[in-house]
Amino acid sequence: MNNAIIAAACAVALLATGEGNAQQAAPPAATDVRPDQRVFRDLYRELVETDTSVGTGSCTLAAEKVATHLRQAGFSADQITLFKDEKFPLDGGIVAVLPGSAAAAKPMLLLGHLDVVNARREDWTRDPFKFIEENGYFYGRGTSDMKVLVAIWVDTLIRFKQQGYRPKRTIKLALTCGEESGARMNGVQWLAEKRPALIAAEFALNEGGGGDTDGAGKLVTQTMQVGEKSNRNFEIEATNPGGHSSIPIDDNAIYQLADALTRVRAYKFPVRFNDTTRAFFRQAGASRADDLGRAMVRLAANPSDKEAEATVVRDRTYNSMLRTTCVATLIDGGHAANALPQRAKANVNCRIAPGEDADTTRAALQGAIADPKLTVTLTGRLRPVAVTPPLSPRIVKPAERLVARYFPGVPLIPTMSTGATDATYLAPIGIPTYGVPGPWGDPDGNGAHGLNERHSVRSAYVGRDFLFDLVKAYADD
Known part of the structure; x- marks a missing residue:
């Protein structure tokens, strides 16, 4: 995001009273990591260690690496589109499609940005472009904003493909560049203007929501972003x-x-x-x-x-x-x-x-x-005026059910971001966009946009399973 995910409910997180969730923020022991989680971790690591900052990196390279993983999982050439503006060769992205079985069911879109905020090695305790696991956290630029969600989206499509799952509605994935700075171009804006049919969908799932801890390891709220300033x-x-x-x-x-x-x-x-x-x-x-x-x-x-x-x-x-x-x-x-x-x-x-x-x-x-x-x-740079999507029961209810199952006693609360995301470019082409709950952060913001960015190990693994089930719930609706 832009501003790292601005936790509009941070203060709630400090005082809310969710029960029975302290264990969910505890790091797993190495022996507790499942083989499929190790595969996900390797994908997550590869994305973090691919520098995609506007100053020294390349989103195009990251998109090409994602395309390689999708091809290896069985996605055909016509289901993968690598794109870029030739004037900005480092700012490319990718759109992938998992076809649905019901022609009448409109597609859904999984959205994520590949780019990250600039990071200088001399300022960080650890190399910002090395994926390091310490004390229950993954460290590295983008671990929270937002390569954890990008890795989850890619991993979800790969798991669907490997399982032979055929969703009712087509699932699209768009990973783009330029959300953090837009200094050269914004990939979602480019797609909306140049290739709107490629990403056309009934709704999109994006960053902006998520859980909040009390700062001591206890998960106390989950939020779904419904609108922004x-x-x-x-x-x-x-x-x-x-x-x-x-x-x-x-x-x-x-x-x-x-x-x-x-x-x-x-x-x-x-x-x-x-x-x-x-x-x-x-x-x-x-x-x-x-x-x-x-x-x-x-x-x-x-x-x-x-x-x-x-x-x-x-x-x-x-x-x-x-x-x-x-x-x-x-x-x-x-x-x-x-x-x-x-x-x-x-x-x-x-x-x-x-x-x-x-x-x-x-x-x-x-x-x-x-x-x-x-x-x-x-x-300055002018994004479209943000349009608040409807609080649709078809979007909110499946999330509420899964939050109740994964995080008993933790409320799901709709929230408006005071920051900005790429959702603003989708509203003009008729795609309401929601920031998903699931992975959680701490009240200090986890270093997103700042020094020593980190993301909870447990959050990455549990959030991955939660969002796999959430995407499937929407895809089968």
């Missing part, structure tokens, strides 16, 4: 004729910008619920036996309850889920140490709640700044 950047700029610094005046571009940013910091967008976030606050709040939980339930029932809002927004994650947020991230001003600034500008990054867009957000920023001398300009 839109990411937009705005440049706020002040200009001025400037002059000699020895004769200063109050009309100063840097001061104007500083005043504007102070007003942006103070401005709070209104609370905006959708079906997903209302269900999240209602269910997650009910799982807590504290003032915050009670306030979450009250606010879900009445968004105008200012007392409840004041309690909930003390949690930064929950505040972000409630509303559009804008924050200054970069500043640039002045041209000489002994001159009054002629120009000062700042980048303000906004995560826009569903139901709002760049125009409404820009207008709100202009209103908050209240200075016509400053310009507010939309800038």
Whole structure:
């Protein structure tokens, strides 16, 4: 992802009360690893040790390695499509198809990104592109975001093929590049624009959901991502004729910008619920036996309850889920140490709640700044505006049943990501996309996008079996 998987339910994970699951986060002994799990581990290792960062790696090479595994499992040439834009030879991807038996059943799509965030060896304790198992974790860049899920998707299709399983609906797999930076191209965007029929599906399963532990090995929640915010950047700029610094005046571009940013910091967008976030606050709040939980339930029932809002927004994650947020991230001003600034500008990054867009957000920023001398300009990479998929029982119920079987006592809660995924490129071509539960992470984020990224060994193995069953449940529906 983008931001590593942003655990919108992290704070819930710290206080929720799932029972009977401490053993599920414990690492297995070496003798407990099944032969099929060893095969999966080797695939996972190969993917992590294939550098796919935008700075030094190649998604094309990783896609070719996946294609080799699929061919060896029995997939025919017409069931595997390697693709790339010739202008970006390192950013290729792959689409694979396991045909279904019912022509009337629309396909499903398994989505994943091959690329990872850049990582420098000198910053890490271990080589980021070596797959190392220590103390119940797999270490390496991409172990959490998101090569564990990529490996599970590939492994699932291979197991289906080897078992001679014929799904009712066709299962498609799309592994792409460019999700983490998009500096050169985004593979899902390319497919949606150039080859939409290749990935056409009734729905897609993606990253963004998953389980949360309490930080001490106990799994306490499972989430399904149903929607996300839109990411937009705005440049706020002040200009001025400037002059000699020895004769200063109050009309100063840097001061104007500083005043504007102070007003942006103070401005709070209104609370905006959708079906997903209302269900999240209602269910997650009910799982807590504290003032915050009670306030979450009250606010879900009445968004105008200012007392409840004041309690909930003390949690930064929950505040972000409630509303559009804008924050200054970069500043640039002045041209000489002994001159009054002629120009000062700042980048303000906004995560826009569903139901709002760049125009409404820009207008709100202009209103908050209240200075016509400053310009507010939309800038940077533009993803499509995120569209929240429906909370469909056909998607939610199979996941609930499997969560109850694999993780007794752990609730499955719908959540909205405050980050961004490639799901935004699928909505415009009619593919609602859901972030799956299953593999879990810790409250500290497991180093995704940061140093010493890791993923629980037990989570990888149990999550693999869980998602195998979940894909099969959807494929046979």
